[in-house]
Amino acid sequence: MEKLRYERPIIKKLETGMPNKFGMRTEYTPMTHIDGVAVKELIKEYGSPLFVLSEKTMRNTLKSAKQAFTTRYPKVQFAWSYKTNYLDAVCNVFHQEGSWAEVVSGFEYQKALDNHVPGNKIIFNGPDKSDSDLKRAISNDSYIHIDHLEELYSVISIAKELNKKPRVSIRVNMDTGIYPMWDRFGFNYENGQAWDAINKIMLSEHLELVGLHSHIGTFMLSANAYAVAAFKLADLTVNIQRKYDYHLKYLDLGGGFASKNTLKGSFLPGADISPTFNDFAEAITGSLINSEIDPHHLPVLILETGRALIDEAGFLLGSVVANKRLSTGKRATIIDVGVNIMFTSFWYEHKLTPAQEFTHYTEDTIVYGPLCMNIDVIRENVNLPLLNKGDQVVIHYVGAYNMTQWMQFITLRPKVVMIDLKGKSHIIRDNETNSSITSLEKIPEHLMKFEL
Amino acid sequence: MNIKKNIALSDTGFIFNPSTGESFSVNPIGVEIIKLIRDGKEKDQIKESILEKYQTDDATFERDYYDFVNIMNHYNLTEIDE
Numbered sequence: 001m002e003k004l005r006y007e008r009p010i011i012k013k014l015e016t017g018m019p020n021k022f023g024m025r026t027e028y029t030p031m032t033h034i035d036g037v038a039v040k041e042l043i044k045e046y047g048s049p050l051f052v053l054s055e056k057t058m059r060n061t062l063k064s065a066k067q068a069f070t071t072r073y074p075k076v077q078f079a080w081s082y083k084t085n086y087l088d089a090v091c092n093v094f095h096q097e098g099s100w101a102e103v104v105s106g107f108e109y110q111k112a113l114d115n116h117v118p119g120n121k122i123i124f125n126g127p128d129k130s131d132s133d134l135k136r137a138i139s140n141d142s143y144i145h146i147d148h149l150e151e152l153y154s155v156i157s158i159a160k161e162l163n164k165k166p167r168v169s170i171r172v173n174m175d176t177g178i179y180p181m182w183d184r185f186g187f188n189y190e191n192g193q194a195w196d197a198i199n200k201i202m203l204s205e206h207l208e209l210v211g212l213h214s215h216i217g218t219f220m221l222s223a224n225a226y227a228v229a230a231f232k233l234a235d236l237t238v239n240i241q242r243k244y245d246y247h248l249k250y251l252d253l254g255g256g257f258a259s260k261n262t263l264k265g266s267f268l269p270g271a272d273i274s275p276t277f278n279d280f281a282e283a284i285t286g287s288l289i290n291s292e293i294d295p296h297h298l299p300v301l302i303l304e305t306g307r308a309l310i311d312e313a314g315f316l317l318g319s320v321v322a323n324k325r326l327s328t329g330k331r332a333t334i335i336d337v338g339v340n341i342m343f344t345s346f347w348y349e350h351k352l353t354p355a356q357e358f359t360h361y362t363e364d365t366i367v368y369g370p371l372c373m374n375i376d377v378i379r380e381n382v383n384l385p386l387l388n389k390g391d392q393v394v395i396h397y398v399g400a401y402n403m404t405q406w407m408q409f410i411t412l413r414p415k416v417v418m419i420d421l422k423g424k425s426h427i428i429r430d431n432e433t434n435s436s437i438t439s440l441e442k443i444p445e446h447l448m449k450f451e452l
Numbered sequence: 453m454n455i456k457k458n459i460a461l462s463d464t465g466f467i468f469n470p471s472t473g474e475s476f477s478v479n480p481i482g483v484e485i486i487k488l489i490r491d492g493k494e495k496d497q498i499k500e501s502i503l504e505k506y507q508t509d510d511a512t513f514e515r516d517y518y519d520f521v522n523i524m525n526h527y528n529l530t531e532i533d534e
Contacts, residue, residue, distance in 0.1 A: 006508035008516040009482035011467070011523055014475045325519055329526045361479040386479075388512075 008386050010363055030354045031394045034315055035419045039355040039392055042417065042425065048319040048392070049337045051416040053399060053428070055093055057313035059421075062097050065309060068277035072285040075300040079123050081255055082108040084306025084400045085314075089418055089428035091115050094309070102304040106133040113140075123252065123302070125171070125213070127151075127185060134158050138166045145169045145213045145252070147186055152197060159206040169211040169252065170197045174232050176216045176225040185215065189232050198236065202244050209246075211299065212236055215254025219263065219307070219347075223275040226253060227283035234291030237299060247294070252302035253284055259311035261348040261397045270348075270397075277308070307400035314399025316342060317355070320391045321370055331363045333387055337395060338369030339376050340409040344402055349379060355392035358385035371410045403429070408437055453521070455490050456531050469529065476527065481506070485520060 032039055035054050042050060062078065069076040079102035080094035086108060091101070092115060101112035104126030112122050119140025127147040129137070134151075135158055137144055146152050146168055159166050171186025172194045187193040201209045214229045233251045240246055258274040266273070288301065318337035326332050339345050352367065365384045369376035378395070387393070406413055412432040417425045455461075460468040465483050467476040478486065481502070488498045499513055524530050 003507045004505055006502075006506040006512070007479060007481055008512075009479060009485050009520040011476050011478045011482055011520065011527065011529075013527060014477055325522065329523060359479065 007359055007361070008388070010361060010386060012361075012363065030357055031315075031396075032355055032357075034394075036423045037419055037425055039317055039394060043317055043319065043392055045425075046415045046417055046427070047431065048317060049341065049414045050317045051341075051398070051403060051414065051429075052315045052317060052425075053090065053310075053416065053418045054313045054315075055418055055420050058090070058093050058310055058399075059097060061309050061312060062094060062099070065277045065303075065305065066097075068281035069285065069301065069303065072281050073288065073298075073301050075298060077250070077300050077302045079252075079302055079304050080309075081304050081306030082111060083404055084255075085310050085403050086111055087403055087416060087428055088115055089426070090310065090403075100302075106130060106136075109133060109137065109142075123304070125215075125304075129154075131158060135162065138162055138164050141167065143167055143169060143210065145171050146197070146201075147171055149197070152200060156204055156206050165206060165208050167208050167210045168201060169209065169213045169250075170194065170201070171213045171215070172233065172236065174214065174216070174229060176228040176232075178217055178220070178222060178225045180217070182215070182217050186213070189236070194236065198240060202240070202246070209240075209248065211248050211250035211252055211302070213252040213254065213302075215256060215304070218256045219258045219261075220256045221258050221274060223279040223283040226280055227287045229253060230284045230287035231291065234288055234293050238292045241294065241297075247297040248299050250300040250302050251288070252304065255303070255305040255307070257305045257308035259307045259397060259400060261311060261344070261350065264347060264349055266349075310399035311397045312399065314397065314402065316395040316398045316402070318393050318395065320387045320389050320393065322389060323387065326366070331365045332368060333365050333384070334368045334370060335378065335393060336370050337378060337393075338371040338409075338411060339378070340369075340371060340407045340411065341413055342369075342378065342395065342398060342402055343405040343407070344398065344400070345378050348397070349382075350398065351396040352379055352382055352384070353394050353396070354385055354387060355394050358387075361386060373410070408432060412436070453489070453530050453532060454492075455486055455524070456529060459529055461486055461490075467529070469527075472528070474527070476529075482520065485517070486524075 034052055035056055042052060079100040080091055082101060082103045100121040101117040102123045103109045103112050109124060119142050122142040124137045124142050125145045131154060134155060138158055144166055155166055172189050173183045173186045174189035175181055187197045201207045212233050214233055216225055216229045230253060237248050257280050260271040260274055262270040316337055318335045321334040321336055324332045362383045362385050365382055367379040367382060369378050403416060415427055415431045416429040418428045419425050458470055465478040467478060485498060502513055
């Protein structure tokens with residue numbers, strides 16, 4: 001007689017908590033395949049842990065974002081936010097779909113050039129642009145978004161030196177009714193700093209003011225804040241036209257659109273409460289169309305959204321290392337995915353599902369990573385089926401920021417693969433080896449030898 | 453060790469402790485183990501019975517068995533044999 005599938009014995013105390021009309025669903029529906037490729041096969045071929053990106057999801061998400069904006073506004077341009085995920089293959093998916101590059105450092109700028117993005121389709125943001133960064137950007141005719149007055153004066157002086165007229169915008173910060181208000185980047189709208197910078201640029205014969213830029217926050221759960229931002233940028237645009245008889249070429253509303261992740265402390269899952277692209281598009285384009293901007297000179301609307309375009313395309317596959325019981329009787333599961341490669345676990349309660357079928361019995365579990373550090377907690381409380389050592393799990397919505405903010409700490413960083421539109425997987429970043437790290441180190445002669 | 457005599461166990465895995473009013477749920481293999489303990493079986497006999505029926509190994513079962521028994525102690529469902 002064939003033996004039955006084993007499941008560890010569990011006993012669970014039945015507790016009646018506060019009545020909850022939402023009746024939160026437990027998260028143990030298994031995810032056995034990603035774009036038709038078996039999770040087990042991916043781990044077998046590339047190892048565990050493993051980042052997996054779905055090209056199909058990336059392209060479809062950008063298409064739906066584009067559709068939301070282009071059906072409401074005639075001139076829309078997306079620019080891929082390099083800091084969100086600057087793996088070259090990822091950037092090129094978005095460039096193939098028509099996105100420009102939005103970079104915030106000399107390093108990212110060089111990456112965009114290496115990806116063959118034309119210089120005049122690179123938007124250069126950020127508070128730290130060195131003189132050599134600025135010279136290169138000016139020579140390449142890139143759009144420079146000025147963050148502070150020091151940068152404004154540097155750009156003027158380099159423009160004179162190179163005898164070029166750089167295309168610049170200023171970043172404008174403002175009160176959009178949300179907390180925290182981001183006022184550390186750019187020039188303030190309410191106190192007149194923005195106008196001061198605009199006047200300086202308009203009166204300078206060395207600079208061409210081509211647009212205005214704002215980026216009001218991150219993981220915005222209110223679409224209305226963008227309506228306020230668009231209204232204030234439109235107000236500046238109209239008054240520039242009145243004062244200088246000059247039409248700006250674009251308004252860049254930045255990024256910050258929330259993805260479907262669930263922020264820590266949020267009562268409802270992100271997938272239920274995050275505004276859709278249609279919500280953001282309605283708020284922004286509504287403000288622009290209804291403003292006093294001359295309809296014959298509507299500026300191009302630039303969007304630099306990153307997170308909302310790629311979070312859902314990213315999966316992190318991992319394996320169970322061990323199960324244990326804490327002093328309180330609570331179940332703890334250790335997986336091989338640590339916070340060093342999943343930085344976003346500090347902000348989100350990531351959706352985590354098993355990669356194989358289980359019975360309907362579950363346990364409240366705390367999920368730890370493999371690091372010998374107390375902070376290495378992936379989920380503080382999640383209802384999971386009875387996972388055994390070696391079982392595999394899928395962590396969802398990890399496409400944004402993890403592959404740029406990850407750290408080489410205690411363990412090495414794993415491979416990243418992308419599944420193409422035909423269901424074929426490609427390594428787009430190899431795993432690190434010891435030599436990836438030690439090749440950068442140098443040992444002084446007197447420390448070369450020791451005896452123990 | 454044995455399961456307290458007043459503990460009610462249904463075949464579907466529902467446990468009720470009338471002295472505290474607490475109730476618990478157990479999965480089918482847990483029900484089997486509790487029944488074997490009630491029948492007076494020792495750990496090794498229980499292990500033999502489970503290994504015969506399920507796809508598992510010595511070490512896995514032993515680890516899970518002690519964890520299960522410890523949690524039942526934690527919930528005050530067991531008593532020491534006299």
